[in-house]
Amino acid sequence: MxxxxxxxxxxxxxxxxxxxxxxxxxxxxxxxxxxxxxxxxxxxxxxxxxFAGKSEILWYVLDRRIDALLSALADPATGLSAALDRFAEGESPETLALAIVEERNMGVAEELAAGKASRQARIAAAIAARLERGGTDPVTAEIRAAGYAAALLSAVWRWAQMGAGRHRLDAVLAEAIRVAHATLS
The missing domain is CATH 1.10.10.60 (Homeodomain-like)
Incomplete structure (x- = not known):
């Protein structure tokens, strides 16, 4: 106490x-x-x-990373790769990692699924808007953006499942971004 x-x-x-x-x-x-x-x-x-509510406890650190990413995506002087790299910077979302690993014991499956989906959609929308501002057609922008957003959040889940304390999130994210670039470019 x-x-x-x-x-x-x-x-x-x-x-x-x-x-x-x-x-x-x-x-x-x-x-x-x-x-x-x-x-x-x-x-x-x-x-x-x-915190605005109980669920925010799980997400607050990841949300800071998302805010940094969205800010970088809104800056025309920051390239897409640099903006995506911004997501890899900052404090590791240890509380979220614990919830991912202990999903069943904590009873947070629904919260994690809903929170992940809403955040992934938010990231994808920002990336798609950025790509469209750069001249990418809307359908291609939406597809690429969905892939990048999925790569970022999948990396967070993978990092947690690998043992958050034993692996660096930035390294897992860097690999996910590399794969996304190779697949989506």
């Missing part, structure tokens, strides 16, 4: 750790925000300073 005086910078991580413990103990659906905050030793309002 959190003690008074700890810096706020770690509250997000404490909440994520507490949530994962509870998801493993009693399942995702059975775990309330109140239980998470009690386990983390923070107030309920503190929870909502960091």
């Amino acid at each position: 959190r003690t008074r005086g700890r810096p706020h910078a770690s509250s997000r991580e404490w909440l994520a750790d507490a949530a994962c413990e509870l998801f493993l103990e009693q399942g995702y659906e059975a775990t309330s925000v109140t239980e998470i905050t009690r386990r983390a030793g923070v107030s309920r309002s503190s929870f909502f300073n960091y």
